Amino acid sequence: DTAVSQTPKYLVTQMGNDKSIKCEQNLGHDTMYWYKQDSKKFLKIMFSYNNKELIINETVPNRFSPKSPDKAHLNLHINSLELGDSAVYFCASSQLISGFGEKLFFGSGTQLSVL
């Protein structure tokens, strides 16, 4: 009954490969996100989708392409992986709480290591 689940948990791959990370939420939320956490532990947003529509697209390389087949899924595909892509990638979804704004719920993260 995991709320936001992402797979795989660990991903080790060679430079130049193409890989995907999948994310699914069963909370019924309309908005989903991808965040990147670098070695300094800074969390930075990459993309945000609302009802399958892209609403936030930060300055990330074109090699990163999100895909939302439906509002419960937001997958992240990365082409031509580079060493600098090594990080932990978090998927999240958000719920609008009346009077408070949006509250985020995060997945457990995918640790990507590019060799």
Next chain:
Amino acid sequence: KQEVTQIPAALSVPEGENLVLNCSFTDSAIYNLQWFRQDPGKGLTSLLLIQSSQREQTSGRLNASLDKSSGRSTLYIAASQPGDSATYLCAVRETSGSRLTFGEGTQLTVNP
């Protein structure tokens, strides 16, 4: 551009102590502020969400305060326990639907 800073970067306390974690942000025009807990190998867990018009929120042993005009928030943890050991992050949202800006986090260790 909003910047979020958390001090200290790391904190080690004996079990039972009350402690305060600090979060400051450069642009006081925020929509809400959220405190998270991050455990190694796990995702972020939302602890408290404070709307911009509120001064504080409480959940169990946790109390978060917000002083929007001075650009500060504190997370107070009462009677700390070893299970509280984790990294605590604060994040601010500037407008409804906008991105969250995270601080670097405070790594807390509570020693038995």
